[in-house]
Amino acid sequence: MxxxxxxKGAMNQxxxxxxxxxxxxxxxIGAGLDKVGDMADKATKGKYKSQIDMGKGKAKDAVNKMxxxxxxxxxxxxxxxxxxxxxxxxxxxxxxxxDATK
Numbered sequence: 001m002x003x004x005x006x007x008k009g010a011m012n013q014x015x016x017x018x019x020x021x022x023x024x025x026x027x028x029i030g031a032g033l034d035k036v037g038d039m040a041d042k043a044t045k046g047k048y049k050s051q052i053d054m055g056k057g058k059a060k061d062a063v064n065k066m067x068x069x070x071x072x073x074x075x076x077x078x079x080x081x082x083x084x085x086x087x088x089x090x091x092x093x094x095x096x097x098x099d100a101t102k
Contacts, residue, residue, distance in 0.1 A: 033059050
């Protein structure tokens with residue numbers, strides 16, 4: 001095994017560890033990105049706000065794609081509704097449920 005193979009192995013191992021670490025600390029990284037973005041926006045006096053916000057969004061998307069436990073965003077539905085009425089379309093009715101006025 002040559003030095004190139006050793007370096008590739010070390011880089012792969014370091015990349016995996018960094019990805020796992022970032023994936024399990026998504027909320028902290030997101031807060032850091034927000035703070036850095038706010039500092040950059042303040043330093044540029046709002047001149048590049050849209051570009052900074054776009055960069056922040058892309059960085060957060062990249063972090064969210066990394067491994068680790070999935071964070072649940074508050075208000076995000078995690079399961080489908082369990083009641084039977086939600087499984088039917090408004091036009092789908094059982095034969096006995098049809099309106100007599102039609």
